[in-house]
Amino acid sequence: MFSETRYAMNGDLCVAYRTSPEGPRDIVFVSNWYTNCEVFPELPSLQGWVEAMTSLGRLIFFDQPGTGASDPTTSAALPTLEQWADSITAVLDDLGSRETVLVAIDGAVATAALFAATHPSRTTALVVIEGYADAGDSPPSLREEVLPAFVDMWRTAEFQHLFNPDMPWNQEIRAAWARHNRLAASPGTVALMLPLVAELNVRAILPAVSVPTLVLQHADDPLITPAMGKDVADHIPAAKYVELPGRNIFHVVEPWRDSFREIAEFLTGHQADVADDRVLATVLFTDIVDSTRRAAEVGDRDWRALLDAHDAVVRSQLARFRGREVSTSGDSFLAMFDGPQRAIRCAMAIRDAVQSLGIQVRAGLHTGECEVRGDDIGGIAVHIGARVSALAGPNDVLVSSTLRDLVIGSGLEFEDRGDHTLKGVPGEWRLFAVAP
Incomplete structure (x- = not known):
């Protein structure tokens, strides 16, 4: 279903990406988590969402420099937020794509918002899923307990279960996520880059986003709370805020249908009929x-x-x-x-x-x-x-x-x-x- 991995040039760095077949629009999935596009689109937990999203357009996954199949980074040359946003430009240019929808999950709102604000002519819409403007707004339990243990949880994939308690979970699912994590980033890379994610504050950028924006938020997410999602929506002019039942940070795993229906209606103007x-x-x-x-x-x-x-x-x-x-x-x-x-x-x-x-x-x-x-x-x-x-x-x-x-x-x-x-x-x- 997805193409072989291709590479786009972001300066001197190779950015790995894969796409589904062409559709009525391009949709770039922007993740601030460490991903490997060789594996990520085929994760069993994502299959339903990925298949549904490809009905809306050409779905594009890419790995930020330092992770997955993209070029590595070092402690002396850590990527900047600008470089992360430039990765989107590089992928679109390599595809010959003029414009895209951005779907950004949690802290990736920083990357997507910067791109949308600086390239409004290339951004048809922005969808924010469980987003936050300032990582410092997160609950103390996340900063004091979860993040220090994150590297260990990365090895076993237990953080995916912690962050997505509504997602079906068994030994096979855990093993699939753990394999993806090993291919996405080593524990050393995770430890090196985690502070970049944990210290993001892009509240000042959000008012400059002028493209149509949808902010989706789960009502009972204990880690990225509704207050954080509302804060993002409040700072983006005319953003539409939708709160849905659920506890997951990821809206791309079960139960994903309510979130997908909102995205589909936002992009097409029509309600999607999603089969169970x-x-x-x-x-x-x-x-x-x-x-x-x-x-x-x-x-x-x-x-x-x-x-x-x-x-x-x-x-x-x-x-x-x-x-x-x-x-x-x-x-x-x-x-x-x-x-x-x-x-x-x-x-x-x-x-x-x-x-x-x-x-x-x-x-x-x-x-x-x-x-x-x-x-x-x-x-x-x-x-x-x-x-x-x-x-x-x-x-x-x-x-x-x-x-x-x-x-x-x-x-x-x-x-x-x-x-x-x-x-x-x-x-x-x-x-x-x-x-x-």
């Missing part, structure tokens, strides 16, 4: 047997303590078997897995572990195509999983025939529970209980 992602997954439903009776027996306070202990057990097993908690309500859980055998073994582990609390659970599982809607999931597969769970008895781990067929040869044994009609689901479904 569909993935093959195994859904697991669990709930406590006779919960109403038990709550009445033990009283509100003890029941609350029992629920807390139950929730801790479930979450511990979800982490152990790499499941993702989707939602919880009262004493019930909905989780999803990308491995059917792990889902079943997780259900068995939950069933066994909660017995020490003096309670029993029932579990129902099914594998099918699910619609991913931000943090939530939906679709017929989820409905089937819920109906299977409703038919489970105390200590049952009940699965559909679809799921049973997927784990043949795993060593798991099943008891045939016969054919059943599932409310709201066409046809009859053969169900199986996992043997103790």
